[in-house]
Amino acid sequence: MATGELNPNHYPAQRAAKAVQHYLNTLYGSPYRVIFLNRVHSGYAEDVADSGRKYKLEITVQDHISNKTENCTAEVLFPGGEQQRPPQVQASLEELPTTDTKAEEEALFQKYKTNQGVLSEHLPDSHGHVDPDMEPFLHLGSAASSFIMLNESTENTLYNVAQVANVTQLKTENDQLKFDYYVLLHDMISQEIIHWKLLFTWSPQEGVKVLQMEKLPHSHHDETPQNNN
Amino acid sequence: MLNSAALGFVVLLSAVEAATNERVNYDYYKYHSMPEISKWMTQIAQNHSEVVTIMDYGQTYEKRNISLLKIGLSTGERKKAIWMDCGIHAREWIAPAFCQYFVSQILQTYKTDPKMEEMMKNMDFYVTPVLNVDGYLYSWKDNNTRLWRKNRSPGPPGCKCDGTDLNRNFDANWGTVGVSSDCCSNTYCGSDRVSEPEAQAVASFVGSRKEDILCFLTIHSYSQLLLIPYGNPNFIAPNQDELMEVGLAAAEAIKAVHGKIYKVGTSPAVLYANSGSSRDWARMQGIPFAYTFELRDNGTFGFELPENQIQPTCEEAYSGALHIVNYVHDKTFKGPMDGAGATAAAALWTVLLAVGVTSASM
Numbered sequence: 001m002a003t004g005e006l007n008p009n010h011y012p013a014q015r016a017a018k019a020v021q022h023y024l025n026t027l028y029g030s031p032y033r034v035i036f037l038n039r040v041h042s043g044y045a046e047d048v049a050d051s052g053r054k055y056k057l058e059i060t061v062q063d064h065i066s067n068k069t070e071n072c073t074a075e076v077l078f079p080g081g082e083q084q085r086p087p088q089v090q091a092s093l094e095e096l097p098t099t100d101t102k103a104e105e106e107a108l109f110q111k112y113k114t115n116q117g118v119l120s121e122h123l124p125d126s127h128g129h130v131d132p133d134m135e136p137f138l139h140l141g142s143a144a145s146s147f148i149m150l151n152e153s154t155e156n157t158l159y160n161v162a163q164v165a166n167v168t169q170l171k172t173e174n175d176q177l178k179f180d181y182y183v184l185l186h187d188m189i190s191q192e193i194i195h196w197k198l199l200f201t202w203s204p205q206e207g208v209k210v211l212q213m214e215k216l217p218h219s220h221h222d223e224t225p226q227n228n229n
Numbered sequence: 230m231l232n233s234a235a236l237g238f239v240v241l242l243s244a245v246e247a248a249t250n251e252r253v254n255y256d257y258y259k260y261h262s263m264p265e266i267s268k269w270m271t272q273i274a275q276n277h278s279e280v281v282t283i284m285d286y287g288q289t290y291e292k293r294n295i296s297l298l299k300i301g302l303s304t305g306e307r308k309k310a311i312w313m314d315c316g317i318h319a320r321e322w323i324a325p326a327f328c329q330y331f332v333s334q335i336l337q338t339y340k341t342d343p344k345m346e347e348m349m350k351n352m353d354f355y356v357t358p359v360l361n362v363d364g365y366l367y368s369w370k371d372n373n374t375r376l377w378r379k380n381r382s383p384g385p386p387g388c389k390c391d392g393t394d395l396n397r398n399f400d401a402n403w404g405t406v407g408v409s410s411d412c413c414s415n416t417y418c419g420s421d422r423v424s425e426p427e428a429q430a431v432a433s434f435v436g437s438r439k440e441d442i443l444c445f446l447t448i449h450s451y452s453q454l455l456l457i458p459y460g461n462p463n464f465i466a467p468n469q470d471e472l473m474e475v476g477l478a479a480a481e482a483i484k485a486v487h488g489k490i491y492k493v494g495t496s497p498a499v500l501y502a503n504s505g506s507s508r509d510w511a512r513m514q515g516i517p518f519a520y521t522f523e524l525r526d527n528g529t530f531g532f533e534l535p536e537n538q539i540q541p542t543c544e545e546a547y548s549g550a551l552h553i554v555n556y557v558h559d560k561t562f563k564g565p566m567d568g569a570g571a572t573a574a575a576a577l578w579t580v581l582l583a584v585g586v587t588s589a590s591m
Binding site: 007009010011036037039064121122124125126127128129130160161162163184186188189190191192193 | 259260369372375376378394414415416452490492494498499500501527528529530531532533534535536538
C-alpha cells in the first residue's frame with residue numbers, strides 16, 4: 001500500500017479524500033448544502049501499529065449549491081482488522097457552513113411539517129433531470145446517504161450517490177421531519193450499485209439524524225425497486 | 230399579417246432551404262434512444278455520402294447489428310485510420326452522445342478547416358456510436374434498468390444473473406486483475422476471453438486493420454480521466470512517457486474549454502487495476518496510441534448527467550480528442566516536428582541554400 005508522500009491525483013489519496021467528503025456531509029449536509037471533493041493538493045499515508053492506516057490530506061471542497069470552495073486539512077484513519085469498520089475522520093469547515101441557508105431550510109420545514117406520503121421517485125431521472133421543487137430532497141438524500149457512505153468507506157471504495165430511488169415522508173415526530181429513503185449508491189471500484197434504505201429525521205436546528213440504515217440484497221440486475229405502495 | 234402570397238413564399242423558401250441544407254436536423258444536446266441513433270446514422274451517411282459509409286461489423290447477443298460510420302475522403306488507396314467507440318457500458322449515456330457530436334463536428338469542419346480536410350484525406354475515422362447496443366437499449370427500458378452496465382448475454386449455466394462486462398472481456402491479460410468470476414458482478418469478465426459477440430466484433434474489425442490504425446479511443450463515463458495502458462500494473466507500455474505527455478496536453482486542451490480538470494495516468498495509478506479492457510487489447514495489438522476517456526462528472530450526477538451538460542462535455546472532450554488525433558496524424562504524416570526534426574530540416578535547408586549559392590556563383 002502506498003506510504004509516505006502520495007501523488008494527490010492517484011487513487012489512494014483520492015479515495016481517502018472521498019471519505020472526508022462523506023464525513024463533512026454528515027456534519028454540514030442539508031437540503032441546501034451538499035459538499036463535494038474538488039481537489040486533492042497533497043497527501044501522506046502511514047501505517048499506524050495495531051490501528052490501521054492513517055492519511056493526512058490537504059484538499060479543497062466545494063458546495064454544490066453555492067459553488068463556494070474552501071480548503072480543508074483532514075486526517076483519515078482506516079482501521080485495520082478482518083472486519084470492515086468505518087474510518088475515523090478529523091476535519092472541519094469554517095466558511096461553507098456559514099452560507100446562509102437558514103431561511104430556505106425554515107421555509108421547507110414549515111411547508112412539509114404536516115405532509116406525508118411518497119414525495120418523489122428517481123432523483124435525478126434517467127436524463128439527469130430533477131424537478132426544482134424536489135431538488136432539496138435530492139440534496140437531503142445525499143446528506144443522509146453520506147452517513148452510509150462514510151460507514152462503508154475503505155481504502156478500496158469510492159462511493160457516490162447514483163440516484164435517490166424513492167422519497168417517502170413519514171409523520172413528523174418531535175418537531176423533526178421524518179423520511180424513508182431508498183437510495184442507490186455507486187461504488188466506483190467494484191462498479192456495483194448498492195441498494196440502501198434509510199430512516200432519518202431532519203430539521204433546520206437538528207440537521208440530519210439517522211435512525212436506521214439497511215442494506216438491501218438487490219436482484220443483481222441494477223434495477224431500482226417498483227414502488228410497492 | 231401574412232397574406233397567402235407571402236405565406237406561400239415563406240413555405241417555398243423553407244422547402245428550398247431544406248433541400249439544400251445538408252445538415253441533419255438533430256439535437257446533439259439531448260440523449261437519444263437506440264432507434265433514433267440508428268436513424269441518425271442512416272441520415273448522416275446519406276447526407277454526406279461522399280465521405281461517410283455505414284459498416285456493420287458484427288452482431289450483439291440479441292442479434293442486433295453493431296455499426297460504425299467510416300468517415301474519410303476516398304483516395305482509392307489503403308489509408309491509416311483512427312478508431313473511436315462509445316457506449317461499451319450501457320449506463321454511460323454521455324459517451325454515445327459524444328460520438329454523435331464528434332461525427333457532426335468533423336463533418337462540419339472538414340469543408341472549411343484545411344487541417345481537418347488534410348486529416349480526412351490521410352486517414353479514415355471509424356466511429357461506433359453505440360457498441361453495446363443490447364445494453365444501451367436495456368438501460369432505456371424503464372426507470373429500473375437505467376444503471377445497467379454489462380451486455381445482455383445470459384450468465385453461465387446455473388447463474389441467476391445476466392451480462393458480461395465487455396470492458397473486461399478482451400484478450401489482454403484477461404481475468405487477471407480487477408475482475409470478478411461471479412457472474413452476477415458488474416465486472417464479470419465472461420466465460421472466456423472474447424467470449425462475447427460485441428468484443429469479438431471489435432477484435433475482428435480492428436484486428437484485421439491493426440497495421441493501419443494509429444489511434445484507439447474508447448469513450449466512457451464518469452470520473453473525468455484520460456487513462457493510458459495498461460490496466461494490469463505489472464505491464465508498462467513501451468511508449469508510456471509519450472502517451473502521458475500527449476495525454477497531459479490533451480487534458481490541458483480540455484481544461485481550456487470550460488475549466489474542467491481531467492486527470493491523466495494509467496488505470497492502476499489513477500483509478501483501479503483492471504484487465505481485459507479494449508484499450509489494453511488495442512495497445513497490445515501494436516496500435517501505438519490507446520486512450521480511455523472518462524467524461525463528466527466527478528460523482529455529483531454520475532451516470533445520470535443532466536442534458537444541459539451534454540454540450541459543454543462534448544465540447545471539451547472534442548478538444549481533447551482532437552489534440553490526440555492531431556498529434557498522431559502529424560507524427561505519422563509529417564514526422565517529428567520538434568527537436569531533432571526541426572534541426573534536421575534547418576540543416577537540410579542550409580545545405581541546399583549553400584549548394585544553390587555555390588552553383589550560382591560558378
